[in-house]
Amino acid sequence: xxxxxxxxxxxxxxxxxxxxxxxxxxxxxxxxxxxxxxxxxxxxxxxxxxxxxxxxxxxxxxxxxxxxxxxxxxxxxxxxxxxxxxxxxxxxxxxxxxxxxxxxxxxxxxxxxxxxxxxxxxxxxxxxxxxxxxxxxxxxxxxxxxxxxxxxxxxxxxxxxxxxxxxxxxxxxxxxxxxxxxxxxxxxxxxxxxxxxxxxxxxxxxxxxxxxxxxxxxxxxxxxxxxxxxxxxxxxxxxxxxxxxxxxxxxxxxxxxxxxxxxxxxxxxxxxxxxxxxxxxxxxxxxxxxxxxxxxxxxxxxxxxxxxxxxxxxxxxxxxxxxxxxxxxxxxxxxxxxxxxxxx
Amino acid sequence: xxxxxxxxxxxxxxxxxxxxxxxxxxxxxxxxxxxxxxxxxxxxxxxxxxxxxxxxxxxxxxxxxxxxxxxxxxxxxxxxxxxxxxxxxxxxxxxxxxxxxxxxxxxxxxxxxxxxxxxxxxxxxxxxxxxxxxxxxxxxxxxxxxxxxxxxxxxxxxxxxxxxxxxxxxxxxxxxxxxxxxxxxxxxxxxxxxxxxxxxxxxxxxxxxxxxxxxxxxxxxxxxxxxxxxxxxxxxxxxxxxxxxxxxxxxxxxxxxxxxxxxxxxxxxxxxxxxxxxxxxxxxxxxxxxxxxxxxxxxxxxxxxxxxxxxxxxxxxxxxxxxxxxxxxxxxxxxxxxxxxxxxxxxxxxxxxxxxxxxxxxxxxxxxxxxxxxxxxxxxxxxxxxxxxxxxxxxxxxxxxxxxxxxxxxxxxxxxxxxxxxxxxxxxxxxxxxxxxxxxxxxxxxxxxxxxxxxxxxxxxxxxxxxxxxxxxxxxxxxxxxxxxxxxxxxxxxxxxxxxxxxxxxxxxxxxxxxxxxxxxxxxxxxxxxxxxxxxxxxxxxxxxxxxxxxxxxxx
Numbered sequence: 073x074x075x076x077x078x079x080x081x082x083x084x085x086x087x088x089x090x091x092x093x094x095x096x097x098x099x100x101x102x103x104x105x106x107x108x109x110x111x112x113x114x115x116x117x118x119x120x121x122x123x124x125x126x127x128x129x130x131x132x133x134x135x136x137x138x139x140x141x142x143x144x145x146x147x148x149x150x151x152x153x154x155x156x157x158x159x160x161x162x163x164x165x166x167x168x169x170x171x172x173x174x175x176x177x178x179x180x181x182x183x184x185x186x187x188x189x190x191x192x193x194x195x196x197x198x199x200x201x202x203x204x205x206x207x208x209x210x211x212x213x214x215x216x217x218x219x220x221x222x223x224x225x226x227x228x229x230x231x232x233x234x235x236x237x238x239x240x241x242x243x244x245x246x247x248x249x250x251x252x253x254x255x256x257x258x259x260x261x262x263x264x265x266x267x268x269x270x271x272x273x274x275x276x277x278x279x280x281x282x283x284x285x286x287x288x289x290x291x292x293x294x295x296x297x298x299x300x301x302x303x304x305x306x307x308x309x310x311x312x313x314x315x316x317x318x319x320x321x322x323x324x325x326x327x328x329x330x331x332x333x334x335x336x337x338x339x340x341x342x343x344x345x346x347x348x349x350x351x352x353x354x355x356x357x358x359x360x361x362x363x364x365x366x367x368x369x370x371x372x373x374x375x376x377x378x379x380x381x382x383x384x385x386x387x388x389x390x391x392x393x394x395x396x397x398x399x400x401x402x403x404x405x406x407x408x409x410x411x412x413x414x415x416x
Numbered sequence: 417x418x419x420x421x422x423x424x425x426x427x428x429x430x431x432x433x434x435x436x437x438x439x440x441x442x443x444x445x446x447x448x449x450x451x452x453x454x455x456x457x458x459x460x461x462x463x464x465x466x467x468x469x470x471x472x473x474x475x476x477x478x479x480x481x482x483x484x485x486x487x488x489x490x491x492x493x494x495x496x497x498x499x500x501x502x503x504x505x506x507x508x509x510x511x512x513x514x515x516x517x518x519x520x521x522x523x524x525x526x527x528x529x530x531x532x533x534x535x536x537x538x539x540x541x542x543x544x545x546x547x548x549x550x551x552x553x554x555x556x557x558x559x560x561x562x563x564x565x566x567x568x569x570x571x572x573x574x575x576x577x578x579x580x581x582x583x584x585x586x587x588x589x590x591x592x593x594x595x596x597x598x599x600x601x602x603x604x605x606x607x608x609x610x611x612x613x614x615x616x617x618x619x620x621x622x623x624x625x626x627x628x629x630x631x632x633x634x635x636x637x638x639x640x641x642x643x644x645x646x647x648x649x650x651x652x653x654x655x656x657x658x659x660x661x662x663x664x665x666x667x668x669x670x671x672x673x674x675x676x677x678x679x680x681x682x683x684x685x686x687x688x689x690x691x692x693x694x695x696x697x698x699x700x701x702x703x704x705x706x707x708x709x710x711x712x713x714x715x716x717x718x719x720x721x722x723x724x725x726x727x728x729x730x731x732x733x734x735x736x737x738x739x740x741x742x743x744x745x746x747x748x749x750x751x752x753x754x755x756x757x758x759x760x761x762x763x764x765x766x767x768x769x770x771x772x773x774x775x776x777x778x779x780x781x782x783x784x785x786x787x788x789x790x791x792x793x794x795x796x797x798x799x800x801x802x803x804x805x806x807x808x809x810x811x812x813x814x815x816x817x818x819x820x821x822x823x824x825x826x827x828x829x830x831x832x833x834x835x836x837x838x839x840x841x842x843x844x845x846x847x848x849x850x851x852x853x854x855x856x857x858x859x860x861x862x863x864x865x866x867x868x869x870x871x872x873x874x875x876x877x878x879x880x881x882x883x884x885x886x887x888x889x890x891x892x893x894x895x896x897x898x899x900x901x902x903x904x905x906x907x908x909x910x911x912x913x914x915x916x917x918x919x920x921x922x923x924x925x926x927x928x929x930x931x932x933x934x935x936x937x938x939x940x941x942x943x944x945x946x947x948x949x950x951x952x953x954x955x956x957x958x959x960x961x962x963x964x965x966x967x968x969x970x971x972x
Contacts, residue, residue: 111742113720120426120440122827123720139428144829170721175743208776211746213758237746239772282757284446284544285501310760313502378543 079160081105083112083126089172095160100136101126102155110175112155112168119143119157127152131164181274183207185243187267190259194322194329196249197295198259200231202269204241211237212274214302215383215411218243219272222258228272229255232299232385232411234333236306243271246295246329278385278411280306286381286407290318291364291394293386297330299411300385304334308341317371317380318346321364321390325350325357365390369397379403385411417448418555420937421576422491423910424828431565432937433557441491442739446544449551450500451489453540455575456554457507458485460535462606464514467530469600473521478514479599480589481507482606486582487753491911492716492736496755501547504540511536535610556938563614565940570619571609572938573915577626578605580916583734584633584878586753590671591640598636601629620946627923630916634881638796641670645699648795648875648882653697654710655788655859658686661779663770664712664726666690666719667733668876670702672751675765676731677705685774688712690722691736692852695875698793711790714855715825723748727780729773731762735911747773790858794848794872796882800889802868806846807893809866810902817845817967818890818903820883822874823917824910825853830933832856836959837906837930838871842967846870848886851877853908880917884924899927904966906930906956922951928969932956 076097081104083091093108095101102124105112114124119138128151135148136157143154153166189201204210212233219228235244249256263269280288280303288307290300297320307316322328327350334346349360349367360367364386372380379402384394391410398408419425420433424440438444443451465478485503488494515536522529541547556572585598605626613619642648661684665673673696677687686709689696694711696702713722716736723730723744730748740748740759749770750761760769799806809815821838825831831853838847838857847862847870854873862870874882884898891898905921907914907929915936921929935944935955947953956962 113741118436118438120428120434122829139426141427141828171725208772210776239769239776241776282496282498284450284497285505286544311763313498 080163081160082165083168084129084165085168085170085172085175087171089175091172091175095164098159100156101158101160101164101166105155110177112175113170114156117156119154122154124155125152125169126155126158127167127169128158129165129167132161133164134159134161182270182272185241185269185271187263187265187269190263190265193246195324195326197327197329198247198249199329200245200247200259202243202245202271204243204271205268208239208241210239210241210243213237213279214306215279215299216274217299218245218274220245220255221270221272222255222263223268223270225254225258227254229253230275232278232302233274234298234301236302236309246298248295278409279303280383281381281409283381283407285314287315287317287375287378289368289380289382290316291368291382291384291386291390292318292320293364293390294322294327296384296386296390296411298385300383301330301333301337303383304337304341304344308337308344311341316341316344318344319364319367319371320346320348321351321362321367321386322348323351325354363390363393365393365397368394369401372397372401372403377402379407382408384408417443417445418557419443419448420556420572421579421912423824423826423934423936424491425937427934427937443495444497446548447495447497447500449548450497450504452551452554452556453547454485454500454504454507455489456535456538457504457511457540458482459606459610460538461507461511461514462603463532463534463536463610464511464518466600466603466607467532468514468518468521469596469603471518471521471525473517474596474599475514475517476594476599478510479603480586480594481510482602483582483586483589484753486579487586487734488755490579490583490735490753490913492738493734493753494755495737495739496757498757499755501544504547508538508540534612559612559614566616566942567614567619569938569940569943570616570623571613573623573919573936573943574605574609574619574626576912576936576938577623577630577916577919578602578609580911580913581626581630581633583913584630584637584916587668587670587734587878588633588637588640590669590752591644593636593640593643595632595636598629598633601626601632605629623919624923626916627919627921630920631881631884631923633916634878634920637878638881641699642795642797645670645674645701647700647797648695648698648793649700650791650798651698651703651793652789652791653689653694655712655790656710656784656786657688657712657780658709659780659783661685661774661777662688662709662726662728663774664688664690664723664728664730665693665733666716666730667735667752667754668692668878669733669752670696670699672731672733672765674702676767676770677702677708679767679771680707680774681705683771683775685771686710686779690719690730691716692876693733695792695873695879698795698875715852717825717827728777729770731767731770747777790873791869792873792875794869795875795879796885799872799874799882799886803889803893805866806868807890809868810890810894813844814865815844815846815868816842816902817970818848818901819845819966820848820850820903820905820907821857822849822851822853822877823908824851824877824914825855825908826910826933828933830956831908833932833956833959834906834908837963840959840963842963843870846872848872848874848883850874850879850883851908851914877913877917880920884920897925899925902970904928904930904970906932906962908932909936922947922953927952928954928966930954930956930962930966
């Protein structure tokens with residue numbers, strides 16, 4: 073039986089690195105390490121490939137079912153294990169047959185960046201472009217965010233990245249300026265190109281899911297466009313084959329932004345369609361009106377029963393409305409990927 | 417999913433095969449099912465293509481598509497279900513084009529087109545659920561209850577050998593070489609499989625025929641490689657790093673390597689080979705690039721550790737990719753048939769993101785004080801240029817025996833056999849090697865016999881062609897058959913190219929091959945018995961005992 077109490081586990085890498093964490097009852101050492109923020113090399117996760125081979129140096133444990141080819145009997149008898157099938161019965165120490173560079177440790181990167189562009193793109197909305205200082209390694213997944221921090225301030229605000237991962241240190245954001253917001257005030261009144269900011273990240277789990285050729289539909293409210301723009305830009309860059317469609321909604325015509333960027337994506341991504349609607353149209357607006365949730369709901373029947381993967385980002389009421397519309401339109405809830413943003 | 421195409425296959429059940437949510441290679445069931453459907457669709461292309469080619473109206477573009485599509489389904493090549501969903505659609509479009517071409521050709525020839533059935537008229541499901549249902553009908557073990565395990569095993573042997581042949585022919589095609597003989601052979605064999613053949617004796621004979629077809633494919637590839645980059649030359653390859661920015665290139669595609677070398681010229685970036693790319697250093701037109709700096713790491717199964725430690729981007733040009741660890745997932749790139757979900761795939765040999773990544777990443781901070789080298793490049797031309805010297809050494813008794821020790825390496829237990837075998841070979845023997853299994857012993861100093869290196873690295877697994885040419889030349893010199901030479905083969909296998917190579921060796925009449933670390937899971941006990949009886953095929957056992965037995969067989 074595995075331990076009824078959480079068991080302390082110590083793993084040692086071949087180059088002397090130590091990894092300590094607690095293994096919850098019923099969890100394998102591999103799962104517990106991941107829970108503790110350390111992804112150990114592994115492949116099949118079911119005891120048949122041998123990729124998570126290790127040697128227990130102290131402690132009792134239970135070995136789950138596994139292939140004798142992955143862990144031959146003589147190795148098992150001398151204390152070798154497959155970490156995906158190892159359940160501690162108490163304190164456990166084990167030696168890993170690889171260096172610590174194979175383990176991805178947690179911790180949010182903190183780096184300095186320089187403002188390279190700060191320009192209004194709509195009413196109370198600016199486009200902010202940064203370049204990492206002395207570091208061109210700027211890899212992140214579309215949908216992730218960074219926390220931005222002004223010099224001398226403790227305040228950090230999270231903004232979704234609107235561009236794609238790159239090796240030039242480029243970061244792009246769309247920021248809705250909020251009256252009285254401390255970071256907004258800094259951007260609106262003090263920040264200038266050439267100034268520095270501290271960036272924390274990338275962070276966040278929002279992102280594209282690989283589900284085959286299922287259509288990808290995106291619904292954005294206001295600056296909720298940023299992570300979705302990153303996603304469709306990534307699709308264009310990688311020439312993903314899924315049919316893609318994006319619905320952007322803003323309150324008033326003077327809030328409209330991102331159209332040039334969406335048009336650029338449409339140039340590069342075959343079959344990509346987008347439309348921009350305004351909730352409270354005024355003179356001069358001849359485009360669609362309403363909310364992007366309405367536009368999304370009205371368009372769903374065009375897919376004739378094929379439920380798309382839906383990615384939605386915006387204020388909570390919009391996200392909820394899109395989810396309702398999706399469910400009513402026959403889209404399973406697990407296909408609706410949501411990121412709500414809240415005023416900071 | 418059901419898959420038993422590689423050596424790693426799950427053998428914990430009553431019959432071998434990966435049938436869970438994830439195969440032992442890391443392939444998930446969705447991807448595996450889609451691969452089965454792609455193969456099914458490709459059989460449909462082949463059905464019409466074979467008919468059209470017989471009428472003198474071949475569609476070589478379709479044949480090239482068949483090669484690349486089949487290549488994507490080899491072990492450790494492509495794990496991206498989206499890519500397979502798209503390939504299935506493309507395959508059906510290609511099939512419909514080939515059908516139209518066939519029907520035109522038939523009418524021009526004055527008769528009504530045949531009404532083909534099976535994959536020829538298959539329509540892919542409209543959504544993932546329908547595709548998953550369809551996949552159940554096209555598994556490699558379909559018809560088991562009807563035709564029995566031996567026929568299913570033989571069909572699988574055909575399919576997997578064909579995958580290997582397609583991979584080799586694809587590499588040749590990339591370098592501008594194609595062969596109507598190979599195209600026709602692949603189309604005919606796939607069309608034959610589409611008909612659900614059930615005659616075991618006929619299937620076995622045809623399998624030997626596929627061995628001959630593969631010989632044509634690896635000959636084509638040999639000519640493509642040497643014709644494009646020159647004949648391999650013995651070359652010392654640095655295995656220690658050089659200070660500076662770095663890119664690592666793995667896989668087998670020399671054309672991708674060449675393109676990358678061109679795109680990194682004068683940029684202050686060193687390019688390193690990995691795994692099966694090592695032999696690239698021996699080709700004159702590739703080694704002429706001064707920034708082809710050396711080889712880094714070893715065989716494919718060690719890539720998670722080696723790639724994590726490499727201080728630059730990695731380009732995978734063909735198999736063998738395994739799940740990219742998060743520590744390097746954003747700096748590994750795929751090209752050609754390779755794919756992994758969430759890993760950047762580059763097309764058109766535009767490696768700009770790789771070059772950008774190399775500049776952004778730290779590279780090697782320093783060169784170690786002591787440089788190390790290994791020597792590669794003993795392809796057929798290099799060895800045959802000293803054939804007289806070799807023949808003389810054999811006649812004088814200075815060389816008692818030749819061993820060909822190589823093939824694919826892998827993570828499963830039992831592969832120390834090849835290390836023990838190579839290192840245990842007597843001092844008056846020569847060890848020829850190829851494939852990535854060589855990494856188990858190629859750092860060892862084997863010494864020389866009368867100036868002839870005792871370890872001769874022939875190249876990639878496809879350079880079995882070199883081994884065959886060398887063996888043929890020796891047999892001619894001694895006026896005997898290849899099987900009469902003092903030559904023993906100890907081969908490691910992992911995936912389907914090795915299946916094709918094995919059939920080639922059997923087709924050439926080479927007996928008593930030691931194959932390991934286990935025999936293919938798709939060969940039933942009855943089929944194994946047949947191969948043992950007819951070809952003397954044996955599974956690797958104890959290296960010392962096998963060496964002794966090999967020497968005794970030759971001496972007797």
